[in-house]
Amino acid sequence: MTNSQMQANFDIRQYxxxxxxxxxxxxxxxxxxxxxxxxxxxxxxxxxxxxxAIETQENYLRQQQMFFTAIAMIVLIMxxxxxxxxxxxSILTRRYExxxxxxxxxxxxxxxxxxxxxxxxxxxxxxxxxxFLFGTILQKMMIYYMQHVVQFLHISASVLRHFVIMIVxxxxxxxxxxxxxxxxxxxxxxxxxxxxx
Numbered sequence: 001m002t003n004s005q006m007q008a009n010f011d012i013r014q015y016x017x018x019x020x021x022x023x024x025x026x027x028x029x030x031x032x033x034x035x036x037x038x039x040x041x042x043x044x045x046x047x048x049x050x051x052x053a054i055e056t057q058e059n060y061l062r063q064q065q066m067f068f069t070a071i072a073m074i075v076l077i078m079x080x081x082x083x084x085x086x087x088x089x090s091i092l093t094r095r096y097e098x099x100x101x102x103x104x105x106x107x108x109x110x111x112x113x114x115x116x117x118x119x120x121x122x123x124x125x126x127x128x129x130x131x132f133l134f135g136t137i138l139q140k141m142m143i144y145y146m147q148h149v150v151q152f153l154h155i156s157a158s159v160l161r162h163f164v165i166m167i168v169x170x171x172x173x174x175x176x177x178x179x180x181x182x183x184x185x186x187x188x189x190x191x192x193x194x195x196x197x
Contacts, residue, residue: 087178099195108187115183123175127168
């Protein structure tokens with residue numbers, strides 16, 4: 001704060017503050033002792049070392065970040081398994097339908113294209129829902145958490161554009177692979193076997 005702000009808010013006059021940061025590996029305690037000897041004759045001078053408090057806060061924030069990263073990774077793995085299993089079940093329950101199409105003369109590449117389009121639609125709808133959810137509901141929840149629980153004063157609520165693009169592309173690739181892999185397994189079987197199942 002400036003002198004005028006300190007005087008207006010706290011009636012403290014002739015306020016001065018020196019901020020200092022030690023270099024990496026410096027002897028902080030020796031610097032503190034030397035500073036104390038330098039300012040001992042100055043009336044109302046106070047030396048406050050916030051280094052430990054900053055280190056503790058940074059450690060706490062790192063632990064929180066690791067915790068939320070671990071939760072995000074667990075949710076991602078569960079989501080991937082769920083998507084793969086759901087799409088595999090969706091393809092394999094229609095074996096008879098695809099067997100009839102193959103018996104009528106559809107080529108494997110055309111069947112791949114039909115099923116890949118289905119995967120693209122699935123991925124696109126998932127991306128729209130994800131961006132809506134993340135862009136509104138989850139982002140508001142995160143801002144509330146950061147303001148009222150972590151008590152951040154300045155919050156940047158924007159998400160990096162390349163991060164969003166990476167998620168959208170990753171989701172599309174997973175959706176297409178989730179339908180093409182069981183299709184490849186199904187096409188290894190004979191048409192008769194597929195129709196009988």
